Amino acid sequence: MSKIAVVYWSGTGNTEAMANEVAEGAKAAGAEVDVLTASEFGADKMDAYDAVAFGCPAMGAEELEDSEFEPMFSDCEGKLGGKKIALFGSYGWGDGEWMRTWEETCKGDGAVLACESVLANEAPDDDAVAACQALGKALC
Numbered sequence: 001m002s003k004i005a006v007v008y009w010s011g012t013g014n015t016e017a018m019a020n021e022v023a024e025g026a027k028a029a030g031a032e033v034d035v036l037t038a039s040e041f042g043a044d045k046m047d048a049y050d051a052v053a054f055g056c057p058a059m060g061a062e063e064l065e066d067s068e069f070e071p072m073f074s075d076c077e078g079k080l081g082g083k084k085i086a087l088f089g090s091y092g093w094g095d096g097e098w099m100r101t102w103e104e105t106c107k108g109d110g111a112v113l114a115c116e117s118v119l120a121n122e123a124p125d126d127d128a129v130a131a132c133q134a135l136g137k138a139l140c
């Protein structure tokens with residue numbers, strides 16, 4: 001059974017809702033899943049998981065949330081080489097630039113992106129919910 005971490009930051013609940021759907025998808029595919037906030041995770045926990053889903057909304061000016069998520073994620077970057085991961089997050093008025101930048105960072109770190117990243121405009125709609133569940137399954 002694969003062990004998967006779903007690690008997220010969410011200010012108003014949209015990315016949290018996505019995280020819970022990712023977890024449901026992974027559990028339905030038979031994985032053991034831990035859902036953790038950014039402050040509960042760090043590089044020291046990476047080796048305990050076969051795969052990690054990272055979720056963060058677009059914040060700042062098309063950036064990762066900078067007080068909790070970005071420091072945690074930077075800490076994990078040294079452990080991303082060869083690691084199976086997937087990215088998700090909610091956004092508002094932008095065009096997804098934060099996610100494209102984030103994907104490039106992960107590729108540069110040598111991470112193995114298990115599937116397309118999932119973006120939701122504000123609260124996840126039915127399509128985004130289904131895509132989050134599929135993302136969870138893809139990590140198994």
Ligand SMILES: Cc1cc2nc3c(=O)[nH]c(=O)nc-3n(C[C@H](O)[C@H](O)[C@H](O)COP(=O)(O)O)c2cc1C
Nearest residue numbers: 010011012013014015057060062090091092093094
């Ligand atoms: C401080 C702040 C900065 C934001 N910056 C962006 C941005 O650069 N691009 C964008 O598309 N949305 C931006 N948003 C909108 C959020 O990404 C959007 O509301 C998202 O659904 C929040 O997700 P959450 O509920 O998981 O916190 C910003 C929101 C806040 C509060």
